[in-house]
Amino acid sequence: xxxxxxxxxxxxxxGGLRAVDGAxxxxxxxxxxxxxxxxxxxxxxxxxxVSGLLAPTAGAIExxxxxxxxxxxxxxxxxxxxxxxxxxxxxxxxxARDNVLVGQHLxxxxxxxxxxxxxxxxxxxxxxxxxxxxxxxxxxxxxxRANEQARHLSYGEQRRxxxxxxxxxxxxxxxxxEPTAGMNPVEVQGVAQLIRRVAADGHSVLLxxxxxxxxxxxxxxxxVLNFGKVIAEGTPPEVAAHPAVITAYLGSER
Amino acid sequence: MEQLTxxxxxxxxxxxxxxxxxxxxxxxxxxxSCGQLALGSAGFAAIGAYASALATMxxxxxxxxxxxxxxxxxxxxxxxxxxxxxxxKGVFLAIATIGFGEVVRLGLVNWDYVNGxxxxxxxxxxxxxxxxxxxxxxxxxxxxxxxxxxxxxxxxAIREDEPAARTMGIPSTQYKLAMLVLGAALAGLAGGLEAxxxxxxxxxxxxFSRVVDMLVFAVVGGAQVFWGxxxxxxxxxxxxxxxxxxxxxxxxxxxxxxxLVNGLVLLLVILFLPAGLxxxxxRLRERRAARKAARAPAGGAGxxx
Numbered sequence: 001x002x003x004x005x006x007x008x009x010x011x012x013x014x015g016g017l018r019a020v021d022g023a024x025x026x027x028x029x030x031x032x033x034x035x036x037x038x039x040x041x042x043x044x045x046x047x048x049x050v051s052g053l054l055a056p057t058a059g060a061i062e063x064x065x066x067x068x069x070x071x072x073x074x075x076x077x078x079x080x081x082x083x084x085x086x087x088x089x090x091x092x093x094x095x096a097r098d099n100v101l102v103g104q105h106l107x108x109x110x111x112x113x114x115x116x117x118x119x120x121x122x123x124x125x126x127x128x129x130x131x132x133x134x135x136x137x138x139x140x141x142x143x144x145r146a147n148e149q150a151r152h153l154s155y156g157e158q159r160r161x162x163x164x165x166x167x168x169x170x171x172x173x174x175x176x177x178e179p180t181a182g183m184n185p186v187e188v189q190g191v192a193q194l195i196r197r198v199a200a201d202g203h204s205v206l207l208x209x210x211x212x213x214x215x216x217x218x219x220x221x222x223x224v225l226n227f228g229k230v231i232a233e234g235t236p237p238e239v240a241a242h243p244a245v246i247t248a249y250l251g252s253e254r
Numbered sequence: 255m256e257q258l259t260x261x262x263x264x265x266x267x268x269x270x271x272x273x274x275x276x277x278x279x280x281x282x283x284x285x286x287s288c289g290q291l292a293l294g295s296a297g298f299a300a301i302g303a304y305a306s307a308l309a310t311m312x313x314x315x316x317x318x319x320x321x322x323x324x325x326x327x328x329x330x331x332x333x334x335x336x337x338x339x340x341x342x343k344g345v346f347l348a349i350a351t352i353g354f355g356e357v358v359r360l361g362l363v364n365w366d367y368v369n370g371x372x373x374x375x376x377x378x379x380x381x382x383x384x385x386x387x388x389x390x391x392x393x394x395x396x397x398x399x400x401x402x403x404x405x406x407x408x409x410x411a412i413r414e415d416e417p418a419a420r421t422m423g424i425p426s427t428q429y430k431l432a433m434l435v436l437g438a439a440l441a442g443l444a445g446g447l448e449a450x451x452x453x454x455x456x457x458x459x460x461x462f463s464r465v466v467d468m469l470v471f472a473v474v475g476g477a478q479v480f481w482g483x484x485x486x487x488x489x490x491x492x493x494x495x496x497x498x499x500x501x502x503x504x505x506x507x508x509x510x511x512x513x514l515v516n517g518l519v520l521l522l523v524i525l526f527l528p529a530g531l532x533x534x535x536x537r538l539r540e541r542r543a544a545r546k547a548a549r550a551p552a553g554g555a556g557x558x559x
Contacts, residue, residue, distance in 0.1 A: 051421055052420075052421070053417060053421065072420070073417070073420040073421045074420045074421075074422075074423050074424055074425045074426070076421075077420070077421055077422060077423035078423050082421070082422070083421055085418065089415050089417075089418040091410065091411055091414035091415060091418070091419075092414065093410075093414060094407075094410060094411075094414065098407060098410075101404075101407050102407045102408065102410070102411040102419065102422055102424075103422050104404075105404060105407070105408055105411075105422050105423050105424050106422070106423040108404045110403060110404050112405075115399050115403055116396070116399050118399075126402070126403070129404075165422070169422060169423060
């Protein structure tokens with residue numbers, strides 16, 4: 001399978017700290033790829049590098065063969081990358097639906113003239129966008145929360161709105177940064193199904209997650225980071241049996 | 255009817271100034287709508303006022319063309335100004351843009367061709383009230399159509415969380431620059447109208463305190479929605495006129511009283527109505543509903559007992 005995303009020797013330092021230290025791996029198109037590792041392993045930094053919130057200090061990042069390292073984040077989004085945030089970053093004053101409408105920015109092509117002249121086509125474009133937003137909220141299991149302000153939603157609901165907002169740009173690569181943090185087991189189950197469904201629709205997913213069972217269940221391949229370095233990679237069973245992974249998570253016997 | 259005509263003639267200048275101040279407040283609002291505190295509007299208004307006065311007086315251009323110049327010249331100036339200063343955030347952007355306004359004002363003070371600090375006098379009075387209100391109406395229509403559109407959502411997203419908005423593919427710098435340019439055009443247009451409404455322009459009419467007034471209009475009215483700027487401008491333009499009648503009764507000069515009351519109004523709004531005067535009806539409704547809800551269970555319990 002061809003690589004949608006490939007990282008080669010990616011490095012990011014903060015002062016003297018090497019948060020990501022020469023990481024190399026590939027995410028194949030149409031797969032769910034897990035990224036795990038102990039706290040402080042550099043997982044979120046890596047997501048920030050891929051989505052353009054940070055620029056790498058060294059190394060190459062390619063999306064579909066195109067170099068994206070260091071591009072501004074709105075350009076990377078334009079090339080088909082969407083993300084959620086570990087610390088939820090919905091637009092708190094906007095409703096759930098309006099948050100998803102913001103996410104549709106790249107997919108909407110209204111005519112300013114039609115809107116100024118009050119043409120019917122402008123109203124239809126807006127209505128279609130609103131319906132798409134409603135459908136995405138239904139997909140993440142929130143069909144009746146569309147008109148609620150984001151700040152009034154529960155933690156789990158906010159996380160799901162973030163996923164809907166990211167999907168609204170119809171990304172080829174979806175970056176999920178701990179999408180189940182703070183969720184109860186039932187909600188986690190829902191997210192697992194959602195991720196599988198998103199992958200089945202042809203989106204690739206790079207999933208950062210602490211819930212090991214979820215990662216083992218939904219991922220096709222897993223990359224393990226520790227201290228900014230890739231220490232293991234493979235299918236879920238391979239990774240679970242890898243000595244370096246067991247050491248990183250549980251410590252060595254002596 | 256005759257009485258109405260009398261009122262109109264007596265308060266013509268106030269009525270005109272409500273519209274001019276509304277445009278100036280809107281020029282601040284458009285940047286606030288994407289979270290930017292840009293305070294260059296006094297400088298942009300000065301450029302518009304002087305450019306249009308020179309256009310009608312020296313170049314003999316028709317008034318509509320002069321107004322076009324008044325809007326376009328500051329808009330052009332806003333582009334090279336915005337590219338560097340929009341990298342600044344919050345209060346630093348405010349300081350840089352205030353600095354720009356002061357540069358414009360001091361430049362005019364030292365420009366002999368336009369009479370330095372004395373300014374230009376005997377400008378033909380070509381701006382009528384309907385023109386001022388037409389400009390306000392067109393601006394409000396434009397902002398109404400942007401609200402709820404793809405571009406309106408992008409502006410709100412930038413205001414709420416710019417880095418997150420960018421990850422949705424929104425080129426925030428372009429939006430912020432567009433709003434600065436629009437604000438500059440609105441302020442310049444207001445300046446051009448003002449110059450031809452009051453016969454004269456002088457650099458000190460476009461100082462720091464003027465841009466603070468504009469910001470206060472927008473904040474007191476309510477910076478969340480575009481009609482807030484208009485409400486604030488109307489309220490705070492009419493208020494001094496009312497105070498002028500009141501001042502002798504309380505034994506204070508109208509000038510200081512105006513500053514005192516403006517400050518008080520700003521303080522009260524920030525403390526009790528952070529979303530501005532336009533949120534007052536909603537707040538009253540919510541309070542009445544809350545009081546009713548608090549009473550209802552108590553009444554029910556009483557009936558049960």
